[in-house]
Amino acid sequence: MELKTMTYIVVGLTFAVYIGIAIWSRASTTGEFYVAGKGVHPVANGMATAADWMSAASFISMAGLIAFLGYGGSVFLMGWTGGYVLLAMLLAPYLRKFGKFTVPEFVGERYYSQTARIVAVICLIVASITYVIGQMKGIGVAFSRFMEVDFATGLFVGMGIVFIYAVLGGMKGITYTQIAQYVVLIFAYTIPAIFISLQLTGNPIPQLGLGSEMADGTYLLDKLDQIVTDLGFREYTTSPNGNMLNMFLYTLSLMIGTAGLPHVIIRFFTVPKVRDARYSAGWALVFIAILYTTAPAVGAMARLNLTNTIQTGEVGSPTGNLVAAERPDWMERWETTGLLGYEDKNGDGRIQYYNDADADFAKKAEAWGWQGNEMTKVDRDIMVLANPEIASLPNWVIALVAAGGIAAALSTAAGLLLAISSAISHDLLKGVFAPQISEKNELLASRIAMAFAIIVAGWLGLNPPGFAAQVVALAFGLAASSIFPVLMMGIFDKRANSAGAIAGMLAGLSSTLLYIFWFKGWFFVPGTEMLANKPENWLLGISPEAFGAVGALINFGVAYIVSHSTEPPPEHIQHLVEDIRVPRGAGASVAH
Amino acid sequence: MITKDNRAAYWKDNLRLVLICLAIWFVVSYLFGILLVDPLNSIRLGGYKLGFWFAQQGSIYVFVVLIFFYARQMNKLDQKYDVHED
Numbered sequence: 001m002e003l004k005t006m007t008y009i010v011v012g013l014t015f016a017v018y019i020g021i022a023i024w025s026r027a028s029t030t031g032e033f034y035v036a037g038k039g040v041h042p043v044a045n046g047m048a049t050a051a052d053w054m055s056a057a058s059f060i061s062m063a064g065l066i067a068f069l070g071y072g073g074s075v076f077l078m079g080w081t082g083g084y085v086l087l088a089m090l091l092a093p094y095l096r097k098f099g100k101f102t103v104p105e106f107v108g109e110r111y112y113s114q115t116a117r118i119v120a121v122i123c124l125i126v127a128s129i130t131y132v133i134g135q136m137k138g139i140g141v142a143f144s145r146f147m148e149v150d151f152a153t154g155l156f157v158g159m160g161i162v163f164i165y166a167v168l169g170g171m172k173g174i175t176y177t178q179i180a181q182y183v184v185l186i187f188a189y190t191i192p193a194i195f196i197s198l199q200l201t202g203n204p205i206p207q208l209g210l211g212s213e214m215a216d217g218t219y220l221l222d223k224l225d226q227i228v229t230d231l232g233f234r235e236y237t238t239s240p241n242g243n244m245l246n247m248f249l250y251t252l253s254l255m256i257g258t259a260g261l262p263h264v265i266i267r268f269f270t271v272p273k274v275r276d277a278r279y280s281a282g283w284a285l286v287f288i289a290i291l292y293t294t295a296p297a298v299g300a301m302a303r304l305n306l307t308n309t310i311q312t313g314e315v316g317s318p319t320g321n322l323v324a325a326e327r328p329d330w331m332e333r334w335e336t337t338g339l340l341g342y343e344d345k346n347g348d349g350r351i352q353y354y355n356d357a358d359a360d361f362a363k364k365a366e367a368w369g370w371q372g373n374e375m376t377k378v379d380r381d382i383m384v385l386a387n388p389e390i391a392s393l394p395n396w397v398i399a400l401v402a403a404g405g406i407a408a409a410l411s412t413a414a415g416l417l418l419a420i421s422s423a424i425s426h427d428l429l430k431g432v433f434a435p436q437i438s439e440k441n442e443l444l445a446s447r448i449a450m451a452f453a454i455i456v457a458g459w460l461g462l463n464p465p466g467f468a469a470q471v472v473a474l475a476f477g478l479a480a481s482s483i484f485p486v487l488m489m490g491i492f493d494k495r496a497n498s499a500g501a502i503a504g505m506l507a508g509l510s511s512t513l514l515y516i517f518w519f520k521g522w523f524f525v526p527g528t529e530m531l532a533n534k535p536e537n538w539l540l541g542i543s544p545e546a547f548g549a550v551g552a553l554i555n556f557g558v559a560y561i562v563s564h565s566t567e568p569p570p571e572h573i574q575h576l577v578e579d580i581r582v583p584r585g586a587g588a589s590v591a592h
Numbered sequence: 593m594i595t596k597d598n599r600a601a602y603w604k605d606n607l608r609l610v611l612i613c614l615a616i617w618f619v620v621s622y623l624f625g626i627l628l629v630d631p632l633n634s635i636r637l638g639g640y641k642l643g644f645w646f647a648q649q650g651s652i653y654v655f656v657v658l659i660f661f662y663a664r665q666m667n668k669l670d671q672k673y674d675v676h677e678d
Contacts, residue, residue: 066648071629071644071648073648077647078625078647078651081652081655082617082655084659085613085614085659089613090610093666210639211645213639219638219639221640222639237633237641238633238644244626248626248627251625251626275663278659278666279663285659286656289653293648293649296649581599583676583677584677585677586677
């Protein structure tokens, strides 16, 4: 069957399953499931959390970034998993004990201040919108590929579907739909990885295949190091992501950000007990780790296959490169999306793909008649989707990967949009500005907020400030610098008061935003950056994606100093803090 | 009834456990995966360089084990100080 037809069928089938489950579980549990989570086992909740949390960045973008960054890509792997350790030990059980509906609601009550609540809403919206931009980039890539149109058209179609999906709403709250999405997503990710690992190393487990020998007896990673350095690129297994300080802070930003993201935190409000909140975080990480330990294998093997596809023979020999006219179908298909580009600079009818930014190597290449890297565009976000095509896997596998990418992007985008709209309608309107608002108007306000967020994110997604995973990394930095510190101080420091929390959030958020906008352009508008976004200009070599950890430190510092130099919080707040530290007396979980 | 002393002792034990877990969390990711990656890379684990393995595989496995270990120990503490639910 033709690939395009196959893709439509597989994507259509998965959608039918999600909708079917949504209708079925709605009908069978009426009313009861609004008393949320009562019957939701920590394992099921963990799986749903994993689906909610693993986005286009994890599914589509991350392995592609690892493929080109090598060891430097480890920041995403450690950062996006290690955050669950912080979440399980520092936040989840206590927030569950507190038992409120949204994150700003906790901030408002713990710091006995509407101002604190409003500031928390602002932090939440800034971080979430940035996150949605990253999803939009991923959605654009997935839709442009499978409909075989250019990126912008794919993005517009994707925006429309996200809107319908998110406005139908109910989808999100239903744990079983998310479990189905997790299943689709994890099969779509691991099946091609298993095939490719088998092809290359004979070992079906990608995690082991990555450390195994290839048919010629050399270890896969050694082979990869060799073929990329032969073409002037940096050694795969040792090339860092900026300097050591940058790697350190980048990882820390992603970890703290994971623990500070509102749409992840609220999942722990719905588990039946405090002890379940602890185990739930563990189960979520188990399901996430299945994808995250596979990703490095996907990245490395994609890089190996891509390089071997183009460099078919000895480097530098006149017949060592792929003849352009005979290039595989997948290259031509991706060229129509505009995300892959090729230009025959030296007019020899063959494709040379090498690192022409390395002056020494470029000189050497010139002697072979190479006149610059001819793969003029290789968008890293296409690697996971293109990977099964590069490895010539059967069409149904390619179609499955497209369905998985779309599931990942849709589930997270919908979750984030709901977090944004509930912050506006529930926290801002109902909670602060218009307590008398009718339920109907509250719902209307939340839909308008959602539509507005999609348009803003989609528009910025047309000119994203980076690859999907990098944009998402910025969102984590913002969450790290603004939300995590106040939540943690609220539990671990009885002395933390409203003035400290407000000053801390504002200092953390504004310093991080300033640093990001300085190098990425004001509000991410291209051309408005104050300094070119390159390592020489960065403060101590810290990239904008890594700055969230610094922002978090500023937040902690300011909050601590201001809290301890002003009036302590009132007596009843200190009792409240003591109370959330012990599990006993946790009420039934709140309705979601 | 949860007494004040009981509460304080429970909280102290809890903090100790969290500190131990976070120390391990730090060692496998930041220390082995980033700060000491170069010296560790001279040791091989099959086809993996050890530092690279910690950064892309090992740290994640340890994180999973850590959370379950923590959850188990906390359940024991909850019982010991009689602050558990129900």
